[in-house]
Amino acid sequence: MLPEEVFQLVRQIPEGRVSTYGAIAKTLDKPRGSRLVGWIMNKAHVCEQYVPAHRVVNRNGLLSGKIHFETPTAMEEKLAAEGIIVIDDQIQNFEKVLWSDFKVE
DNA sequence: AGCCTGACCTAGG
């Protein structure tokens, strides 16, 4: 469960799709370690490479991490720019935009 | 050197 592993998986999420902390944790063989994924995401902005942190939400499709962005609306706006509709911090058609076909290293 | 705390999730009562 290293930050690089998490970031690499997050980078696999295509534009216009989202994934969950739990799916990432599961991919890293830590099905119960989703909390750590969120914790690691805290320093995603320190990473040299681009990490599309806005494409990671909780398992309900709720933008639980929006408060950690530069502005309160940054996450929602980035998602909207990729065609994902967000209403009241909730992703619409969540099942359709959900993506978890992670490639295991 | 402990204790506390997370961008969470699941199971059990």
Added chain:
DNA sequence: TCCTAGGCCAGGC
């Protein structure tokens, strides 16, 4: 069905 507790593990105090 709602609510509680426990697991994950590194970093801050």
